[in-house]
Amino acid sequence: MNFDLELLSYALPLLWTGAVFTIKIGTGIALASAVLGVVLSLALGSRLPGMVAAVRSYIAVMRGIPPLVLVLIGFYVLPTLGLTLSPPLAGAAALTAYFSAYVAVAIRGAMAALTPGQEEAAAVLGMTPIKVLLRVVVPQAWPIALPALCGLLIGLFKETALLSVISVPELTFQTKQAVSRTYAPFEVYLLAAMAYWAWSALLETVARCLERRATHFRRPRRSAPQGG
Amino acid sequence: MVDLTNLAAALPELSQGAANTVGLAVCAMLLSWVVGAIVSVGLLAPVATWRRVAAVYVSFMRGTPALVQLFLIFFALPLVGIKVPPFLAAAITLGMNSGAYVAEILRSGLQSLPPGQAEAAEVMGMSLRHVWARILFPQAIRVSLPSLTNELTLLVKTTPLASVVAVTELTFAGQIVVARTFEPTEVLLAVALAYFLLNQAIVLASGALERRLHPAGPGR
Numbered sequence: 172m173n174f175d176l177e178l179l180s181y182a183l184p185l186l187w188t189g190a191v192f193t194i195k196i197g198t199g200i201a202l203a204s205a206v207l208g209v210v211l212s213l214a215l216g217s218r219l220p221g222m223v224a225a226v227r228s229y230i231a232v233m234r235g236i237p238p239l240v241l242v243l244i245g246f247y248v249l250p251t252l253g254l255t256l257s258p259p260l261a262g263a264a265a266l267t268a269y270f271s272a273y274v275a276v277a278i279r280g281a282m283a284a285l286t287p288g289q290e291e292a293a294a295v296l297g298m299t300p301i302k303v304l305l306r307v308v309v310p311q312a313w314p315i316a317l318p319a320l321c322g323l324l325i326g327l328f329k330e331t332a333l334l335s336v337i338s339v340p341e342l343t344f345q346t347k348q349a350v351s352r353t354y355a356p357f358e359v360y361l362l363a364a365m366a367y368w369a370w371s372a373l374l375e376t377v378a379r380c381l382e383r384r385a386t387h388f389r390r391p392r393r394s395a396p397q398g399g
Numbered sequence: 400m401v402d403l404t405n406l407a408a409a410l411p412e413l414s415q416g417a418a419n420t421v422g423l424a425v426c427a428m429l430l431s432w433v434v435g436a437i438v439s440v441g442l443l444a445p446v447a448t449w450r451r452v453a454a455v456y457v458s459f460m461r462g463t464p465a466l467v468q469l470f471l472i473f474f475a476l477p478l479v480g481i482k483v484p485p486f487l488a489a490a491i492t493l494g495m496n497s498g499a500y501v502a503e504i505l506r507s508g509l510q511s512l513p514p515g516q517a518e519a520a521e522v523m524g525m526s527l528r529h530v531w532a533r534i535l536f537p538q539a540i541r542v543s544l545p546s547l548t549n550e551l552t553l554l555v556k557t558t559p560l561a562s563v564v565a566v567t568e569l570t571f572a573g574q575i576v577v578a579r580t581f582e583p584t585e586v587l588l589a590v591a592l593a594y595f596l597l598n599q600a601i602v603l604a605s606g607a608l609e610r611r612l613h614p615a616g617p618g619r
Contacts, residue, residue, distance in 0.1 A: 235595035239559040240570060244591065247583035325462075332464035336563060343466055350474070357475035364463045364471060371462035 182349040182359050189345025190366055196263055196341060197328040203267040204327070205320075208274025215279050226275070233272035239333050241265045246337045262334040266327070273323050281316035282308055314385040321378030325371050332367075342366060405580040406589055413586075416572025417593055423490055423568055424555050430494025431554065435501025436536065442506045453502070460499030465557050468492050473564050489561035497554045504550060508543035509535055541612055548605030552598050569593060 214226045233241075245265030249256060256264065285308065293303040335344035346363040350356045441453030460468070473488040483491070512535065520530045540547070562571035573590040577583045 232595065235598040236591045237556040237559045237570070237594055239562070240573075240587065240591050240594060243570070243574070244583075244587045247577060248587055251584050329462075329464040332466040333560075335466070343464065343470075346467070346470075357471070357478055360467060360471045360475055364459075364467050367464055367467060368459060368462040372458070 178353055178355055178358060181353055182355075182362065185345045185349040186342065186359075186362060186366065189340060189342035189363075190370075192339075192345075193328065193331050193341040194370075196259060196334070196339070197331050200263050200266045200270065200331070201324055201327055203263070204270035204274050207267060207271035208278060211271060211275035212278035212282070215275065216282075230272040230275060233269050234276075238266065238269050238330050239336065241269050242333050242337060258337045259334070259339045262337055262339050266330060266334075269330075270323060270327055274320065277316050277319035277323065278312070280319070281312040284315050285311050314382070314389075317382050317385050318378070321374070321381070325374050325378070328370060328374070329367065402582065403585060405576075405582055406585045409576040409580065409586065412576060413569065413572050413589065413593070416567055416569040417597075419486075419566065419572075420555070420558050420568040420570075421597070423486065423493070423558050423561055423566065424551075426490040427493035427497060427554055427558070428551060430490065431497035431501050431550075434495055434498025435505055438498060438502035439505035439509060440531065442502060443509060457499045457502055460496050461503075465492065465496045466560055466563065468496055469560055469564060485561070485564040485566045489558075489564060489566050493554060493557055493560070496557065497550060500550050500553070501547065504543045504546045505536075505539055508539035508546075511542055512538055544605070544609050544612065548601065548608070551605070552601050555594070555597060555601065 211226050211229070214222055217223060242262050242265045245256075245261040245268075246258065249261055249264075289307050289311075290303055293307050294300075298306065331341050332343040334341050335347065338344060342363055346359055350359045353359060438453045438456055441449045442457070444450050444453070469489060469492040472492045473483065473485065476483055476488070516534055516538075517530055520534050521527075525533070558568055559570035561568050562574065565571065567575075569590055573586050576586045580586065
């Protein structure tokens with residue numbers, strides 16, 4: 172195992188390009204699945220006939236099939252339906268569809284964990300449904316959903332590695348390129364693994380910080396007066 | 400229009416792929432239990448070094464993509480002198496990867512047990528091995544069963560990664576058929592359906608297992 176300078180000078184630029192692409196596409200997928208997940212979780216509370224069943228089947232399908240198969244479907248099947256997307260877009264669409272189901276489950280679970288009756292009480296007080304959502308439901312559901320959502324975010328960035336299979340130039344793909352040119356698979360793959368590991372650790376630190384801030388109201392400061 | 404004749408002709412090939420998927424999943428599952436049990440003991444060890452080693456293992460396995468782990472094991476091990484056939488490399492990688500998650504599940508299951516039992520067993524003269532094997536693990540497994548079976552469904556969803564190293568499991572077989580028949584829609588949807596049914600089978604089986612072990616429901 173040798174990490175000589177020549178190897179690094181060749182591999183690092185490729186890995187850096189891939190890492191930047193991974194972060195960009197991962198962020199895009201995260202935002203898209205967050206939006207879609209919120210829409211789905213709200214749809215689960217809909218009173219339209221068949222809507223809840225449709226969303227439930229969508230979630231069941233996304234939880235039942237492997238993400239790699241979904242990525243392959245996005246790449247090979249979408250063009251036959253007339254929708255020819257570039258590999259990054261097709262892969263991002265597939266992973267968005269996949270993760271939006273998990274986001275919807277997490278949000279729905281958090282919303283269901285609230286003490287019942289609050290939404291009705293708020294409606295009786297004259298609050299519009301949107302106000303109920305923003306002022307009553309979201310502030311309470313957010314700390315409950317946060318750990319699950321952060322776990323999904325970390326998992327999402329790891330799943331972007333699957334996109335290398337359809338030649339999306341993210342980190343794993345660039346790693347394979349670097350390996351094929353330097354003939355040093357162990358060193359280069361280890362570098363890539365360290366990069367993913369560092370990114371996951373960073374996201375976990377941010378997640379814990381967010382979780383602490385979100386549950387501040389539950390932890391009284393020691394300087395607060397106790398009793399009389 | 401949907402043309403199923405090519406798909407029907409490819410069914411034996413796809414069934415063989417599905418069988419390989421199940422075989423790969425079973426091998427990885429067994430390894431993940433062994434690795435998970437060992438690492439969970441490490442996570443709860445009284446020696447700080449063992450705890451740190453176990454924690455680093457779990458952090459690495461959960462912080463890096465399984466695909467990169469697979470490349471590390473498949474392409475890098477031969478350079479160290481160990482030649483691994485693709486199926487074995489995939490089984491080892493998936494087993495070690497899932498093992499980290501199993502370790503965390505078992506650790507939280509073990510920590511939920513009342514501590515008095517282990518102490519009583521030691522006082523009665525039971526060897527450490529017996530305390531773990533007869534008292535702690537059986538209860539921890541019972542308590543963690545839903546999480547463990549959930550982890551199994553996730554393991555099955557990582558088996559398609561083996562197609563990247565040319566293991567002829569279901570996804571790889573599907574890609575071969577697609578390359579031959581140019582009918583991605585029928586084949587890939589059939590493959591997705593197969594994974595979905597496999598997933599459902601695991602969920603049903605685990606539900607039955609949980610009912611057998613907890614006839615009065617959890618929380619007894």
